[in-house]
Amino acid sequence: MKPLPVELDELACERDQRELFASLSLTLKPGEVLQVAGPNGSGKTSLLRIMAGLLPASAGDMRYGGESVLRGSGRLAWRQQRLYIGHAPAVKGALTAEENLAWLCALSRPVDSDRIWEALAKVGLRGFEDVPCHNLSAGQKRRVALARLYLEHHPVWILDEPFTAIDKAGVAALEQHILAHAGEGGMVVLTTHHGLDHLPGVRCLDLEQVG
Numbered sequence: 001m002k003p004l005p006v007e008l009d010e011l012a013c014e015r016d017q018r019e020l021f022a023s024l025s026l027t028l029k030p031g032e033v034l035q036v037a038g039p040n041g042s043g044k045t046s047l048l049r050i051m052a053g054l055l056p057a058s059a060g061d062m063r064y065g066g067e068s069v070l071r072g073s074g075r076l077a078w079r080q081q082r083l084y085i086g087h088a089p090a091v092k093g094a095l096t097a098e099e100n101l102a103w104l105c106a107l108s109r110p111v112d113s114d115r116i117w118e119a120l121a122k123v124g125l126r127g128f129e130d131v132p133c134h135n136l137s138a139g140q141k142r143r144v145a146l147a148r149l150y151l152e153h154h155p156v157w158i159l160d161e162p163f164t165a166i167d168k169a170g171v172a173a174l175e176q177h178i179l180a181h182a183g184e185g186g187m188v189v190l191t192t193h194h195g196l197d198h199l200p201g202v203r204c205l206d207l208e209q210v211g
């Protein structure tokens with residue numbers, strides 16, 4: 001499916017009667033990577049959750065290919081277009097890495113074990129496929145969640161602090177995977193306190209400068 005532009009139109013977010021940002025408008029075109037920056041509490045996670053359709057905006061709209069995804073029938077269709085990985089790894093401790101991925105992927109489209117094992121190898125978890133996730137380290141749990149980036153085929157990735165707890169080699173591999181996704185026309189919106197200045201073509205949105 002051909003990726004389409006994502007438009008934020010006068011988006012605003014208020015939490016606990018405090019305005020985090022307002023009048024946020026931008027267009028993310030196919031092939032673009034957007035880093036959402038700002039100090040702790042500035043609203044980065046809130047913006048990503050709004051974009052993922054998990055938190056209501058207090059004003060404004062968001063469109064994918066010209067169709068609103070925050071309201072009406074576009075909301076469900078948007079779930080098929082975006083992959084959201086939050087700042088907590090969201091893996092179930094009692095399930096193995098393979099079981100977690102089978103379950104998470106089945107929410108959009110089931111995938112077979114061979115593909116899951118391949119994805120786990122790509123994120124450095126060969127040999128850990130059958131280990132219950134409560135026996136994995138913090139970085140390994142994060143890697144289980146990130147394996148979804150090798151399994152699911154959504155044009156838009158929304159990633160909250162994807163580099164947290166990941167070692168240097170893992171960070172470099174993930175950066176390359178993000179650039180490769182953008183190179184194929186995909187879009188990535190991410191937050192990170194890790195600098196991305198060394199990567200070509202990453203746009204930055206500083207929430208401190210918005211509203």
Ligand SMILES: Nc1ncnc2c1ncn2[C@@H]1O[C@H](COP(=O)(O)OP(=O)(O)OP(=O)(O)O)[C@@H](O)[C@H]1O
Pocket residue numbers: 015016020038039040041042043044045046047
């Ligand atoms: N569940 C919640 N209910 C009410 N207010 C919340 C909730 N979660 C976050 N907030 C408030 O919203 C504001 C923005 O939080 P958010 O997590 O979006 O910031 P952030 O920029 O991602 O921060 P950080 O860099 O620390 O991750 C904070 O002041 C926070 O207290």
